[in-house]
Amino acid sequence: MKPAAQIYGGIANLPLPVALINQKLELEECSNTLLELFNLDSARNKPVNLGELVGASSYDLAKLHKRLLDGNISKEYISHVCPKGALKWFKLIAYPIQDGQHYYLHFEDVTQKKLSLDLALQAERIARIGSWEVDLINNSVTWSAMTREIHEVPEHFVPNLDTGLNFYKEGEHRDRIVGVVSEAIEKGSPYDVELIIVTAKGNEKWVRAIGNAEIINGKASRLFGVFQDIDKRKRESLKYQALTDRMRVAVESSNIGIWDYDIVNNGLVWDDNMYKLYQVKKEDFTGVVEAWEGTIHPDDKERSLKAVEDAITGKSKFNTEFRIITSHGTIRHIHGQGKVFRDEQGNPIRMIGANTDVSRIKKVDNRLRQLLNTTEKQNKSLLNFAHIVSHNLRSNSSNLSMLTGMLLEKKDPSKQQRFLEMIRISSERLDETVVQLNEVIKIQTDPDQKFQWVGVKETLSSVLESVNALIAETKPDIQVKIDENLRIYAIKPYVASVFLNLLTNSIKYRKQGQQLKLKINALDAGDHIVISFTDNGKGIDLEKHGAKLFGMYKTFHGNKDARGIGLFISKNQMDAMNAKITVESMEGKGATFQLYFPPHKLNTTHE
Amino acid sequence: MNEPKVFLVDDDFIFREVAEVMIKTSGLSTAVTHLENGLEAYNKLLELSETPLELPDVMLLDINMPVMNGWELLEELKMGPSNIRDQVQIHILTSSIAPEDLNLSKTYNFINGYITKPLTDADMEKLIFSLRSARSSSH
Incomplete structure (x- = not known):
């Protein structure tokens, strides 16, 4: 009876990549499948030894050879470059035969496995993932290279369960890891936590620790898991989180x-x-x-x-x-x-x-605009006010100081009496100025001035009455055309004061040697009431003086008794009543002053 | 040397009278002409510019005056005959203590001084000194 191997063609026909070699690694027999694996033609160049079969990777073979001679089953990974240039990896297992002279070799193509393993290792490196294992029975701990790197410990560092846990930052982080590890050991529950460790070099680092337990007979025998350095990502995300929180608070509030x-x-x-x-x-x-x-x-x-x-x-x-x-x-x-x-x-x-x-901002904005407007008006008044202080007060006071100086130094004895006279005049002027200033200030600060319905004609009549001596002296022709019932909503004393001022101005600046004709009319124009004073007096050159007509202390006629404050006061009083005063005039052709009073409803802000 | 002539332009007669006394007693001049406002001064200066020898040596000019104030007069003089600007020393003499007025005066290059009332003996001395140095440099 023939051996079975001979009946079926021996090794050559085996559907496995196997070979029989001797101690010199010479190929005695091999399967066709093996030759195919190495892309060799079975008929022609059949290789004579192992080196020829797998290519010149003598180092691997030398290692294999040495182990074979020791008589053990031997595993080796060898690389092989195909005729087409591709690199292949094989797992080679050698089994010694009882005769002690020969070995069976089995080849397995592990190129794919090797590639994916390499890839996985590379990925681990890039993702900074390490692995670890705790043998709870022997209480031994194994860390992968990356795990050691993350902990910043030397290559030969040997941890145990305690030292491993002690890397976690004292406090909540260590408490947490001890908690989850204990639970894993007791109940076999897996964990996945993000905590801070303090490395061997003292650096704080965020890590992600994933662990699982292997339970045998209801008892954990092994803990294993991965360990990832997430410091960079975690810090960024914490930063982002803080930013988001801050933004949310900002937006909410x-x-x-x-x-x-x-x-x-x-x-x-x-x-x-x-x-x-x-x-x-x-x-x-x-x-x-x-x-x-x-x-x-x-x-x-x-x-x-x-x-x-x-x-x-x-x-x-x-x-x-x-x-x-x-x-x-x-x-x-x-x-x-x-x-x-x-x-x-x-x-x-x-x-x-x-x-x-922005409603509130809008409101405040409007209020500010109003205030600004008022302030601008007041500033103008104040500027005028500053002028009067500067001009009239100072001119009189400086006169006084010069005059008294002369008296004291007896500069011109013949004029002593004259100096005294001038001191009297100057102090009278000073006094008058102070009285007028007081008037101006009163208009701007007097809160007691009440708006009320003022009969126009009635008020004018009482003003005319008050100056009847002046009228008797100058005999003007005054024509009044005002409806008996016409009323304006205004401050009565101011209206009277304005009327009086316009009336006396007309008399004061009448043309010499010509009777003054003064027409006083009032017109209800619906959206406002206009009262006008038209005279045939000297008139004013508005081109020249218009801009400062209502300013303080401007006089335009070189009149000795002109003080220039009347129109300023009138203007201020009209302003205080939200009313307007305008003038039309030409030099030598008389003047028309017009007073515009707003209708009642626009004036209610002062009530 | 002829006695200097002084124009005193101010609407306040009291000031003019007092200033005249000071001008005389200080020894600056006894030839003082009173003018009540800018327009009077302008007309007079324009008239005298035809006979330049009769132009005043000094003009003391108030600012706040009716009809034509000091600034308006200066504006007219800016355009007017140059001998007025060249020959007449113009000193502003005002009761204004507003800085704007002082600043405005600096924009006129033919103004020689700015005096704030009251007029003092020290001011008079300065005026005399200013006039003398101007005269010695031009004669």
Whole structure:
């Protein structure tokens, strides 16, 4: 009976990559499958020894050879370069035969495995993932190279379970790891935590520790897991988290509403602040743009929608102000800003923006403008005021100081009496100036002056009465055309004062040698009441003096008794009543002063 | 050397009278001409510019005056005959202590001084010194 091997063609026909070699590594027999594996032709160049078969990787073979001679089953990984140049890896297992002279060799192509292993190792390095294992029975711990690297310990460092856990930062981090590891040992529950370790070099590092337990007979025998250095990522994410938190607090506390508009699907998402801003309940909001449109003040609607459209088409940035009417009916000023996001083709897909309630800012702004206006007016008055202080007070006081100096130094004895006379005049002027100044200040500060209905004709009559001596002396022709019932809403003493001033001015600046004709008319023009004083006196050259006519201490006639303060006081009194005074005149052709009083409703701010 | 002539332009007669006394007693001049406002001064100066020898040596000019104030006169003089600007020492003499006025005066290069009232003996001495040095340099 033939041996089975001979019946079936021996090794050559085995469907496995196997070979029979002797102690010199010479090939005695091999399967065709093996030859195919190495791309060799079975008929012709059959290799004579192992080196020829796998190629010139003598180092690997020498190692193998030595082990074979020791008589053990031997495993070796060898590399082989194919005729086409590709690198292949084989796992070679050699089994000694009982005769002690020969060995069976089995080849396995592990190129794919080797490649993926390499890849995995590389990935581990790049991802900084290490592995570890705890044998709970022998209490021995194995760390991979990367695990050691993460801990910054030397290559030969031998950890145990305790030293391993002691790397975790004292406090919450160590407590946590001890907790999860204990639980894993007791219950076999896996864990996945992110904690801080303090490396052997003293550096703090964020790591991710993933662990699992192997339970045999209800008892954990082994713990294993991976260990990843996530320091960079964690720190970034913590930083980002802090930033996000801060931003959220800022947004929440600032009354800024954030909206997100899905342009493609016409969906509008609001954050909580938006609902507060628009005083809309979340459940009442449909989430479409039309819902927003509906809240915009009708006067601002067209412009606001245009702004959105322009932003989407890319014509301009969305940065605008509009008013809304909230669901409670209040009007709010909203400042809206937004940014359009586009796909790769540049089509608008999304618009995100912020709304801020600027009503209060608007209000304050308006108030400031009003204040500024008032302040400007007051500043002008104050400037005039400064001028009078500078001019009239100082000119008289300097006169006094010069005159008294002369008296004391007896500079010109013949003029002593004259000096005394001039001192008297100067002090009288000073006194008069102070009285007038007091008048001016009173207008600007007197809170007791009450608005009331003032009969125009009645007031004028009493003014005329008060100067009847002057009228008797100069005999002017005064024609009054005023409706008996015409009333203005004003401050009575101011009206009387203005009338008196215009009246005495006309008399004072009448033409010499010609009777003064003065017409006083009043007209109710609906939106205001105009009272005019027209005379045929000297008139004023407005080209030259118009700009400063109502300023303090401007006189234009070189008149000895002109003090130049009358029109200034009148102007201030008119200002205080929200009324206006204007003048029309030509030199030598008389003058017309017109007083414009606003209708009552515009004057109620002073009530 | 002829006695210098002084123009005193001020609307306040009291000041003019007092200033005249000071001008005389200080020894600056006894030839003092009173003018009540800028226009009077302008007319007079224009008239004298035809006979330049009769132009004043010094003009003390107030600012706040009716009809034509000091600034308006200076504006007119800026355009007027150059011999007025060259020959007449113009000193502003004002009761204004507003810095704007002082600053404005600096924009006129033919102004020789700026005096704030009251007029003092020290001011007079300065005026005399200023006039003498101007005269010695031009003669």
